[in-house]
Amino acid sequence: MLKSAARGxxxxxxxxxxxxxxxxISHFVNSLPVGPVVDITANLTPNATVATKVNSTVNxxxxxxxxxxxxxxxxxxxxxxxxxxxxxxxxxxLDDANTNTFYQWxxxxxxxxxxxxxxxxxxxxxxxxxTWAAEGALRASLSNRxxxxxxxxxxxxxNQDDNITATFDRTNHSSVTIxxxxxxKNQCFTLQTWQNDNEQSFSDSDDANFxxxxxxxxxxxxxxxxxxxxxxxxxxxGFNSNLYDFQMIVPENAGIGFSSSTAYYFYVELS
Numbered sequence: 001m002l003k004s005a006a007r008g009x010x011x012x013x014x015x016x017x018x019x020x021x022x023x024x025i026s027h028f029v030n031s032l033p034v035g036p037v038v039d040i041t042a043n044l045t046p047n048a049t050v051a052t053k054v055n056s057t058v059n060x061x062x063x064x065x066x067x068x069x070x071x072x073x074x075x076x077x078x079x080x081x082x083x084x085x086x087x088x089x090x091x092x093x094l095d096d097a098n099t100n101t102f103y104q105w106x107x108x109x110x111x112x113x114x115x116x117x118x119x120x121x122x123x124x125x126x127x128x129x130x131t132w133a134a135e136g137a138l139r140a141s142l143s144n145r146x147x148x149x150x151x152x153x154x155x156x157x158x159n160q161d162d163n164i165t166a167t168f169d170r171t172n173h174s175s176v177t178i179x180x181x182x183x184x185k186n187q188c189f190t191l192q193t194w195q196n197d198n199e200q201s202f203s204d205s206d207d208a209n210f211x212x213x214x215x216x217x218x219x220x221x222x223x224x225x226x227x228x229x230x231x232x233x234x235x236x237x238g239f240n241s242n243l244y245d246f247q248m249i250v251p252e253n254a255g256i257g258f259s260s261s262t263a264y265y266f267y268v269e270l271s
Contacts, residue, residue: 032125032179033115033267041086046077078162080254083193087245088114088232090270107270112232113176114246115267119217119225123267125179127218128227130188134216140171140189147216148189151226155262156255164251167191168214172205176213176229178269188213193247194239209233210247232268 054070056063088110094102117123132144148165157163168189175185185205192200193210202208213229230248238244253262 033269036268080252081249082252083249085238085244085247110232112270114230115227116250116264117227124217124219128178128181128215131214131216134218155251155253173211173213174206195237196241209236212248
């Protein structure tokens with residue numbers, strides 16, 4: 001009887017160990033943003049414009065000796081920023097470490113978020129939050145912009161009109177869930193990219209489309225692991241009236257003499 005009882009205890013201990021191991025595994029295999037397969041289908045930019053000819057006469061005669069007072073208006077492509085726009089497809093699957101699939105589910109509609117960051121290393125998703133929260137601030141304020149100012153300095157964004165701080169100047173977004181982190185509505189600094197060649201108009205941030213949020217994972221204090229987040233839309237009209245799932249702008253290096261391209265790393269999380 002003692003041997004039987006001992007075997008029972010050993011069996012129970014074994015089962016408890018299995019349950020504990022499964023609990024640990026389920027903790028680490030939490031749904032997090034993953035790197036997608038990306039296909040660039042087009043690169044768009046305006047054609048270079050030629051000079052505007054000015055050749056004035058006065059009553060049909062030579063203008064020599066006259067002073068012409070004029071105003072000029074210019075619309076210049078902003079090379080300190082670049083945009084990514086497109087569509088998202090995906091599936092849910094149960095895979096092992098070698099992406100061998102145990103089972104897969106097709107999705108009738110895509111929902112979730114698209115993320116981009118300059119951080120080449122791993123993003124600490126468990127610490128993702130509003131940029132101002134990383135400063136220990138109590139709420140968003142135009143004075144709580146240390147993280148953005150670090151990114152401005154890292155990328156040479158010295159112009160106060162179109163730097164990162166000036167561009168993400170609102171706090172109007174829907175609640176967003178990133179892994180197990182829930183960020184409440186209207187907490188972080190945001191912007192809304194345009195639709196149909198026009199700025200969006202809305203009374204509630206839940207009604208806005210193509211909202212983009214600037215966030216931070218709390219690491220790399222020298223120049224910041226800044227993460228840009230935008231919800232996946234349901235194939236709606238974008239900046240040029242074509243149908244897209246996401247639109248995103250990110251800062252390019254604005255340093256004088258910089259002629260290369262800043263790499264951004266993209267993630268997608270499906271919900």
